[in-house]
Amino acid sequence: MFQLSKKLPNDAVVASHILMLRSGMVRMLSAGIYSFLPLGYRVIRKISEIIREEMDAIGGQEFHLPALNPKEVWEETNRVAAFGDTLFQIKNREYVLAPTHEEIMTFHARNVVKSYKDMPQIWYQIQTKFRNEPRPRSGVIRGRQFLMKDAYSFDTSWEGLDNSYDLHDKAYRRIFDRCGLKYFVVGASSGAMGGTGSEEFMVKSSAGEDTVAYCKSCGYAANVEVAVSRVNGVERDSESKSIFEISTPDVKSIDELCEFLKIDETQCAKSRVYIHNEKPILVLMLGNDEVNETKLEKVLGGAVRPAHPDELKEISGADAGSIGPVGFNGRIIADNRLKNANNMFSGANKNDYHIGGIDFNRDITNVEYSDFRIVKSGEGCPNCEKHLEVFPAIELGHIFKLGTKYSDSMRAFFTDEKGEEHPIIMGSYGIGVERVMACSIEQNHDANGIVWDKAIAPFLVHLIGLNLKKQDIVDTCEKIYNDLNQAKIDVLFDDRDVTAGFKFNDADLLGMPLQIVVGEKKLKENKCEIKIRKTGERFDIVLNELQNKIKELLQ
RNA sequence: CGGGGCGUGGCUCAGCCCGGUUAGAGCGCCUGGUUCGGGACCAGGAGGUCGGAGGUUCGAAUCCUCUCGCCCCGACCA
Structure with missing residues (x-):
């Protein structure tokens, strides 16, 4: 069976990883390669089944393609070149291990999808990558x-x-909703470009x-690479002082500069030197x-x-921390927030000196402005009156309009009503199955262990018999x-001959919805x-009402 | 690929710096008995190529060289 552990595996850092190991859901075979043990595999099967139902509901047909290509x-x-070292290659034959399956699906499509009458098609699989x-x-x-x-x-x-x-967009929302995940969608439409070429389904997680x-x-x-926020630029002072140098x-x-000069950071212009085209x-x-x-x-x-560091000295004459626009020999660009700024402080291009009274309009010629900021938590949302939160997230799924990239290069053509040939127009849509499991645990656990959502719990009920030497029990x-x-109703029966506390703690660790x-x-x-794992609530029930109560609680 | 850390019974680790009996502990495991609602107890027992290879030495878990594996930070990431 599966072995449980109260010990913290010292190799694991994130909650879902620790809990999956401790609860005996998975065991590592090698770096990044995990065996799914019976308990964990039940979760995978439940998630897969939800995915199947929703994919079938939009007309998808399930395949099972070879991993060996x-x-x-x-x-x-x-x-082969595009993936580079990411693609596993077999040593003793000209095979690769598939990292995804666009090529193989397109290979099959070009053999059978020959006419406009054959489309649309949605083909999917749940397979190891x-x-x-x-x-x-x-x-x-x-x-x-x-598994993807x-x-x-x-x-x-x-x-x-x-x-x-x-x-697919709608199916994905139903899938993640049914799995009980709190997710959000990052799409091209949210970016500056508009349109919808791809969307990522994300879950907030420190992992x-x-x-x-x-x-x-x-x-x-x-x-965050493309995110924008509502932030104010610098307000121009009515009076522009002239430039002065300070030790x-x-x-x-x-x-340190703000502390030293008793000024606000909005009076400072920070310098960063980048190398572009040498x-x-x-x-x-x-x-x-x-x-x-x-x-x-992008700009x-x-x-x-x-x-x-040594280039900095050569370029500006100073080390990082003392570099500034005045007297800088080279192209200068600035963030939008600095537009029209005056009475600013920045480095003097001389170690241990800064310059004050900088007027961006007067003192820096040929400066180009654009948005170069990394947005921060708490800044204004660009689309509404509220504020942005910035956090790490896991990508659970991705839907993508491929177009004709693969059909063109692999010559997957169909004939239209007029008898003309065209490349098939394709889309590709992925979900990381294990990630759904891990994210669910990330979102649903407490100090004692996992708290499964009933849609994907390995079992719905965890049955604990205390003192199994008593025949009536x-x-x-x-x-x-x-x-x-x-x-x-899937039930796990803990029939081990161990003490009560042992079973209680393991039941909390395994996290079935009801005990x-x-x-x-x-x-x-x-x-x-009956104990409800999520709330910790416990109550007694007469045996002949048990089953109805369980059914009611699982509604 | 760069930086850091770690490999010792099933698990977590001590021992290594400063080489020297038969390599230890806790947990787990096995046998018998007592216990039985929040990680019990007594008695007995099994289990280790100290990651691997080579070297130094009378002698290596310990020192040296190489190598393999794992974790963390960074780079990379369709």
Whole structure:
């Protein structure tokens, strides 16, 4: 069976990982490779079944494709190179382990989907994917092998794709709702671009690898790389002082500068030097605002990197902490918040000196403005009057309009009404099945263990018989067990010969929604006890009313 | 790939710096008995290539070299 542990596994850090190990749901075989033990696999099956039902409901047909793929199929779309080291390659034959299945689905589609009459189609599977992650982490959340529900849509038109995409969007919401997850959707529509090319379904979690800005009032959600917020720029003082230099020994950071000069950070312009196309660029930010490198790259076009310390000295004549726009030899760009600013403080390009009285309009020529900020928690939502929260999140699912990328390169063509050939218009839609499980635990646990949502709990009822040397307790438990099973209620019977406390604590750790405790004292009154795991509420119930009460509580 | 940490019974770890009996503890496991509503107790017992290879030494868990694995931070991430 499964082994439970009260010990904290010292290799696990995030709650879901710790609890999955402690409760015997999974066991690690190798880095990023986990065996699902009977209890954990029941959860996977329940989640999979919910996914199947909702995929079938939008007309999906389930496939089961090979994980082992001939490399040549992947060469057709040039994705052997695109995936690079992430793609597992078999050593003794020209095979790869599939990291996803666009190629294979397209391979099948081009053989059978030949006419506009054959579409639309939605094909999906729930299958193991392999990715050679450089660094697996957080247990099952980022593994080298993981279960994914991947679906692909095939349409004759872009309108058809919109429709297939929309069906998936709705199905995904139903799936995650049914799994009891609190999630939100990050879409291209939330970004600056408008339109809907892709949406990510995210769950807030400290184990997350993405950072998102979210407004719970209006639902605005965006990856922090592209998120924007309502923040005020600097107000221009009516009087512009002239430039003056100040000695600021050992002052490196904006905080130190503010402390030293007794000024507010909104009077400071922070300098960051980046290298773009081998040339230095000075980026000015207001106060302690952080530079968003993604936004920077978008504005500049192409990759940037922070300048190394020795480069800084060479470029500006000073070390980090004393660099500023006045006298800087090179291109200067600034965040929108600094537009029209005057009486500002910044580095003097001379170690241990700063300059005050900087007027951006007067003293810095050719400065270009744009939004370069990383938004922070508490800032105004760009879409409503409320405020943004910034936090890490896990990507649970992704829906994506592929278009003709794969059908073009793999020549998956169909014939339209006029007899003309066109590439099939495709969409692709994924859900990380283990991630659903892990996220559910992340959202539903307490100090004692997991608190399963009944939709995906491995069992609905955890039956505990105390002192199984007493025959009447054993008999009662077996009757309850059989009756519940007959009523199609999944029940786990803890028939181990261990002390009561042991069983209680394990039951709390495993987290089935309801616990039934059969003990000697209450059995004498023909009663047993029900405990609701989520609330901790406990009460007695007469045995012949037990089943109805259980059914009622599971409603 | 860079930085840091760790590999010793099933689990958590001590021992290593400073080499020297038969490698320890707690938990778990097995046998018998007592106990039985929030992690009981008594008695007895089993279980270890000290991650691996090589080296130094009369002698290596301990020192040296290499190697494999795992975790954490960072880089990367369709």
